[in-house]
Amino acid sequence: MKKKKTTWLYGGLLWMGVLLIGVLFWILWEYVPKASVRYCLLAVCGGIVLLTFLWTARKQRQINQFADDVCETLDAAIAGREPEYFQPYEDSLTAKVQSKLLQYYDIMQEGRIQSQKDKETLQELVSDISHQVKTPIANMKLYIGILQKPYLEEKKRSQFMTTLAEQIDKLDFLMQSLIHMSRLETGTFVLHPSKGQIYETISSAVSGVWGKAEQKKIDISVECAPEITVWHDSKWTAEAIGNILDNGVKYTPKGGSLMITVRPWQFYTRIDITDTGIGIPEAHYHDVFQRFYRGEEAATQEGVGLGLYLANGIITRQKGYMSVKSKVGEGSTFSIYLLS
Structure with a gap:
């Protein structure tokens, strides 16, 4: 349909040009008496008509080729293959349009892939x-x-x-x-970080596990200067630290210890939580922050494998991060880094 409209457009322009040249030729013919000059004028007008026709035909071919290239690009994108005659570095209108179409296709393809991943994640979660x-x-x-x-x-x-x-x-x-x-x-987990003393946040976290620690005679010590301040949401950071402490109490034998050390570290403040528990194999350092992960050594203890996952999520959403170092049978150190 578009090709027919374009053909009629250029055809109309061609005949309009011929008509104007014919009128001009007829007017000039009356005022030019010599036959030789008349023949020259006739030749010029004929040449103009011929050039106009050739130019119109060339433009028509270009438009048809452009439409064919765009259609080929769309067909290739739908089929998931590289389009034929695609020159991404060519400085032409066709290359520019093809690049934009393929860019849009890539964006849509990434969206479909992400949608499929989200669907699989939801199925796993359920x-x-x-x-x-x-x-x-x-x-x-x-x-x-x-x-x-x-x-x-x-x-x-x-x-x-x-x-x-x-x-x-x-x-x-x-x-x-x-x-x-x-x-x-x-993404509905709303945090409100502000500059505040980390000592009070740690005290709140410790009070939540103090009873369990007392039952197992686990000593909890804190080394933190009261004046140290960091950017954090006190409520949720206390829960994150509390989850780590709860894990430490759970996997530390009776009579063990938990030590919390806070000190400035480059652009961050570092909070080390060290226990004397069962430890974590180095191969599973990354796994402990995954949801529902529980190692074989933790199978005898109650838990669902969400504590460290939630703690890591809370810390990273405050532009901080976490790490762990451990030795099986000797204990673990979980480090929290929060912006100073």
Whole structure:
């Protein structure tokens, strides 16, 4: 359809040019008496008509070729192949249009790939959540069935009630962790960092694990000058540090220790949290920050593998980062770097 419109346009221009030349020739013919001059004028007008025709035909071929090249580029993009006769470094309108079309195709292709990745991530997330929730729910159903038996001894009934309450607490902890994880991954995790004393944030984190540490007789010490300030969201940073401390208490044997050391480090302030726990193999340094990851050595302890994942997410969203060094059987040091 577009080719037909273009043909009519150039055809109209050609005949309009011929008509104007004919009128001009007729006017001049009356005022030029000599035959030789008339023939020269006739030749000039004929040459002009011929050049106009050739120029119009050339433009028509260029437009047709341009349309064919654009269509070929689109067909190649749809088929996922390189278009024929594509010269990306050629300084021509066709090359420019082809480059833009291919650039747009690449952007759309990346969007489709990212959409597929997001879909796979969501499927994995749903699978992981269902797996994590399945165990406490099954236990709760089991204990409720036992408690419904009328001949159950009061002592055992009390024990099962306590165990049932523990399973409910575990499920509640799991759901809260999953909510935090969901907010983290969907970008609705809002932080409000400001310049503040890190000592108070650490104190808040320590108070959350102090009871568990006391039960295992684990000593917690803090080495931090009160005047040290960093850019951080106090509430969420306390939760991140608390998750690391909770892991330290969980995987440190009775009578062990946890030490928190804070010191300036280049453009950041470095917070080292060192435990005397079971340690982490070097091959799994990166894995411990992945969601739902739990090493073989941690299988005997309760947990869902979200604590360090959430801690890392909170710190990185404050333009900080985390690292870990460990030795199996001797302990681990988790380092947090926050902007000073």
